[in-house]
Amino acid sequence: MNTSVSIRDLSLSFGAVTVLKDLNLDIADGEFLVLLGSSGCGKSTLLNCIAGLLDVSEGQIFIKDKNVTWEEPKDRGIGMVFQSYALYPQMTVEKNLSFGLQVAKMPKAEIDKRVARAAEILQIGPLLKRKPAELSGGQRQRVAIGRALVRDVDVFLFDEPLSNLDAKLRAELRVEIKRLHQSLKNTMIYVTHDQIEALTLADRIAIMKSGVIQQLDDPMTIYNRPRNLFVAGFIGSPSMNFFKGELKEKGGSVVFTSGGVDFGLTGYQADTVLTAGRKVVLGARPEHIAVDGDIGPGEEAHAAVVDIEEPMGADNLLWLKLAGQVLSVRIAGTRRYAPGSQVRLAFDMSVASLFDAETEMRL
Numbered sequence: 001m002n003t004s005v006s007i008r009d010l011s012l013s014f015g016a017v018t019v020l021k022d023l024n025l026d027i028a029d030g031e032f033l034v035l036l037g038s039s040g041c042g043k044s045t046l047l048n049c050i051a052g053l054l055d056v057s058e059g060q061i062f063i064k065d066k067n068v069t070w071e072e073p074k075d076r077g078i079g080m081v082f083q084s085y086a087l088y089p090q091m092t093v094e095k096n097l098s099f100g101l102q103v104a105k106m107p108k109a110e111i112d113k114r115v116a117r118a119a120e121i122l123q124i125g126p127l128l129k130r131k132p133a134e135l136s137g138g139q140r141q142r143v144a145i146g147r148a149l150v151r152d153v154d155v156f157l158f159d160e161p162l163s164n165l166d167a168k169l170r171a172e173l174r175v176e177i178k179r180l181h182q183s184l185k186n187t188m189i190y191v192t193h194d195q196i197e198a199l200t201l202a203d204r205i206a207i208m209k210s211g212v213i214q215q216l217d218d219p220m221t222i223y224n225r226p227r228n229l230f231v232a233g234f235i236g237s238p239s240m241n242f243f244k245g246e247l248k249e250k251g252g253s254v255v256f257t258s259g260g261v262d263f264g265l266t267g268y269q270a271d272t273v274l275t276a277g278r279k280v281v282l283g284a285r286p287e288h289i290a291v292d293g294d295i296g297p298g299e300e301a302h303a304a305v306v307d308i309e310e311p312m313g314a315d316n317l318l319w320l321k322l323a324g325q326v327l328s329v330r331i332a333g334t335r336r337y338a339p340g341s342q343v344r345l346a347f348d349m350s351v352a353s354l355f356d357a358e359t360e361m362r363l
């Protein structure tokens, strides 16, 4: 791979607290990489190390094959977009865009060209004479992106750029950022705790927990083949269903058993040999369980009872009881079930996940 950013054995501690430990990560030229994790997992710290806003304790950072570990932020070829916009309040939008270039003594004609191009790409031309206070949150964030854009950087760094916006605007700007990446093809590293942003924007997602990357893969692999229980539970809304149980021998093959109910594992794509006696957790996403009429001929089905339903327009989320456990199943919004209804359920094991109960790793 043609590497744009390379992080080697990076560690960072604040006093006695180690936030990042021996972290390695290669980001390809033109890639959209999302750092995803809950609050405090170290994703902003990692981004700030790449930006040069924090000194690393150990390790090295390369951008375009150049060791930038101890370079000033301005010399790294990066542009950063923050959650808080960080615009100069007393300057017009135009001045906010051009100021950095003027300080760098760029010729006026070139500055004008770049500002005009950024304004066109981000559709902020009519706002150039306004000050930040006269803009909406979404417009301010466009200006903040424009400020990185005019600098013509190799790598864009985004730190939760959409967090301060309301849900509708967030969805709109998410699409714009994706469009921006498709047209510019720059390397982009994007920090978020929002799994929808991660799944929709990323070429690859690095999911972090306690300063350690848990899985680095394309969104569909992360969604369909989570490496461990943490990733499986973090990605997906509504969450994946988890059943505690164990593997057992039945009629010459290994099945999963839980609460006295046996589930055949036909179609399961195991990474390791499945051995009877092992304590495991079965994970099944709500849309990977078929109900009644959706069950194919000859498919193994189990009796369950509807507890409640949550109609959401396009989808209906059924909460059911099976083998003494509660699970959720997503069906079409037009299909309705009264509480107490008896239904049949079939699990699609080809897209299910099995985890070792002790190590929590995928089997």
Ligand SMILES: Nc1ncnc2c1ncn2[C@@H]1O[C@H](COP(=O)(O)OP(=O)(O)OP(=O)(O)O)[C@@H](O)[C@H]1O
Residues within 6 Å of the ligand: 014, 017, 019, 037, 038, 039, 040, 041, 042, 043, 044, 045, 046, 193
């Ligand atoms: N200057 C600092 N001094 C001490 N600890 C810090 C400092 N900055 C961050 N930390 C700690 O480092 C850990 C990682 O912080 P970081 O901001 O990278 O997390 P994050 O995943 O980006 O979370 P958030 O989404 O809340 O910003 C946290 O436990 C935080 O308390």
